[in-house]
Amino acid sequence: MAFRRTLLVLVALVFISCTRRSQFIEREVHLGEHTYKYRVWLPQHFTKLHHWPVVLYLHGSGERGSDNQQQVSEGLGPAVERFGERYRVIAVFPQCESEQEWYGEMESMAMTELDNTIREFHGDRARIYITGISMGGAGATSSASSAPAWPRTPADRGRRQAEAGEAPERPRFAPPVSGSNGPCSAFPTASAPACSTSTES
Numbered sequence: 001m002a003f004r005r006t007l008l009v010l011v012a013l014v015f016i017s018c019t020r021r022s023q024f025i026e027r028e029v030h031l032g033e034h035t036y037k038y039r040v041w042l043p044q045h046f047t048k049l050h051h052w053p054v055v056l057y058l059h060g061s062g063e064r065g066s067d068n069q070q071q072v073s074e075g076l077g078p079a080v081e082r083f084g085e086r087y088r089v090i091a092v093f094p095q096c097e098s099e100q101e102w103y104g105e106m107e108s109m110a111m112t113e114l115d116n117t118i119r120e121f122h123g124d125r126a127r128i129y130i131t132g133i134s135m136g137g138a139g140a141t142s143s144a145s146s147a148p149a150w151p152r153t154p155a156d157r158g159r160r161q162a163e164a165g166e167a168p169e170r171p172r173f174a175p176p177v178s179g180s181n182g183p184c185s186a187f188p189t190a191s192a193p194a195c196s197t198s199t200e201s
Contacts, residue, residue, distance in 0.1 A: 024081075024093075026068060027120075029112050031105070037068040038113045041080050041091040042121065053127035055091045056114045058136030058143075064096045071095040075133045089129075092117045102132070102139020111143070 028037045043052070055076070063070040071077065071093045080087050094110040096102055102110065117123060132140040 024072060024077075027113070027116070029109065029116060031109055031112060034105075036094070036109050036113070037066070038095060039068060039072055039093040040117050040121065041072075041077075041087075041093065043080075043088050043090065044084055046090075046121075048122045051122055051124040053089045053129065054114065054118055054123040055089050056110060056128070056130040056140075057091055057093055058102050058110065058130070058132030058139045059093070059096065060132070060134030060136050061101075062134075064098045064100065066095065066097060068095055075136075076131070090117060090121050090123055096135075096139075101135060103142065107139065107143055107146075110139075 024039050024041050026037060027040055028035055030036075046052070057071075057076040059071040059074060063074055072081075076091060077093060080091055092110075092114050094106075094113050096106045100106050114128070118125060118128070130140045130144055131137075
């Protein structure tokens with residue numbers, strides 16, 4: 001009887017974890033003497049029984065700070081909150097400090113938060129993507145190119161597959177790009193208008 005009761009409780013917990021709504025949760029990471037807060041978005045029906053693709057989103061200059069809120073106010077944050085059923089991914093939202101950019105310690109912070117999220121929430125290391133708007137687009141491009149052995153963008157994965165003689169995948173997320181008239185983004189804002197991208201070689 002006790003075994004059956006325990007089994008029923010476990011089944012109920014699994015059912016609850018698989019039917020909950022999408023949500024933002026707060027996390028923090030310690031680097032040296034600094035503590036950085038960030039947010040993680042979990043999709044609907046999230047469960048650790050499944051390996052999830054992970055998206056690292058780098059915000060623009062207008063969302064810098066330390067309130068752990070502004071980085072989800074533009075771009076991908078409002079998109080997953082409004083259309084959560086469309087996104088079957090885990091999304092990581094670090095926040096760059098004021099007067100900083102996505103280089104050096106801020107890049108290390110974002111990558112540490114990404115790694116922690118992958119480990120905690122059962123992320124799939126074969127499906128990791130990085131994107132951003134405006135300043136974040138530049139940071140995403142820099143971070144992806146600085147570690148060519150790790151396919152953080154579909155474009156980088158496709159390049160390495162081509163070099164290995166494999167048929168490249170079509171991108172599942174648009175890579176960050178810059179237009180001829182300045183920064184542009186797949187998630188346009190007033191300061192970073194939309195720009196057309198192409199997956200054609």
